[in-house]
Amino acid sequence: MLENVRIVLINTSHPGNIGAAARAMKNMGVDNLCLVAPKLYPHEKAFWRAASADDLLERAVVYETLEEAVQGCHLIVGTSARDRRIPWPVLDARETAEQVVQEPDDHKVAILFGREDRGLTNDELRLCNFHLQIPTNDEYSSLNLAAAVQVACYELRMAALAKQEATESLSPKPVWGGEWDAEAADTDDLRRFFVHMEETLIQLEVINPKNPRQLMTRLKRLFLRSRPDKIEVNLLRGVFSAVQKRLK
């Protein structure tokens, strides 16, 4: 249950927040913690705040870049407090959890949490299939990092328990998956796909690298929203290759 989910904390400043997040995760049965370039880690304050979730901290993996932390993932969700210039599909914590527990068992899911002061960067948010917003008081919306992790993991647990009940009372067939005719593309597939796309669009002079505007962003949003499978990605990359060949 929830073992395919990883919580990714990016550039966290305060080690205490890492510990409190670990405790929140363990309480809710979410075990995989990834840290991307934490400011101070390992640190005694993290272990102190983690209380009996220290085993989870000890197993936490530290990465230098977000790309490494989400390698092989099929669904990436970025937490975001603000509205962005280019609106991305947004789900709340409950809808996110329902989506996550409907993923097939072999799909890896990453939920990203940004810096205490600035959240996720636009580049990080544009890696995501959708954004997660927790509804807060308009007059005071800056949720503490561990509190946001707590709410997200609480909803994951609620959704997992509901699914477990539903599965137990129904036939043993999977709730989702199995009927699609190809595997979902993972982040590596998509990263190569987008690189190939951008390269092709530059060669086509659709994108001016000196003034790329929001074109790639909009295209990424389109494709990420559709959760493409491996066959679709390869098909489109075949198109890009064909275009590139012609331009030579």
Added chain:
Amino acid sequence: MLENVRIVLINTSHPGNIGAAARAMKNMGVDNLCLVAPKLYPHEKAFWRAASADDLLERAVVYETLEEAVQGCHLIVGTSARDRRIPWPVLDARETAEQVVQEPDDHKVAILFGREDRGLTNDELRLCNFHLQIPTNDEYSSLNLAAAVQVACYELRMAALAKQEATESLSPKPVWGGEWDAEAADTDDLRRFFVHMEETLIQLEVINPKNPRQLMTRLKRLFLRSRPDKIEVNLLRGVFSAVQKRLK
């Protein structure tokens, strides 16, 4: 929205937890914080952890006893991690929130959070109409105090938003209340009612004060679960008085 709800923290040891709870509350638009005999308060750590929720801390009311903190309340909910000897009606955080937002506007609601190490005492839990349990990992169920407040207030906000949407799309009549023929009894009514009941049962020798067993507890659970109104309480107290008069 949610202004009839008070969060009551009982005998909190760490002032940082009070601050973190205040922040969690303000993020979710729950404003009324009551502190019952906090160990260290006021304290700079509370203000430090509250961040911009310091206004909420400044308005927090400190009481010496729980009875004072819940005076005039109509619905009292106690958070509880463990199963108790006498099982009480239990709702999860979502069900609790749905119940709370269905209360009439003039009903005061108190949600009680116990000590960091031991939670609420049996006596405190027996003041409650029902208990709130947040589903946690069986292997690690000790939710941090502020994390429990966060989850409860998050569900309150979700339920309040859902009710607001439902109310806006429906006719302007209240969702609950207005159709009952008497006001609900508040805690003062119920306290006097139970004192009167116990006194009567002792006089009747149904209860042996030297060995009261769980009789009053079971009776309290019965009446609290039914959410009696003022007329019903007075009617029963009339019965007790009649019994007492006969015994003299």
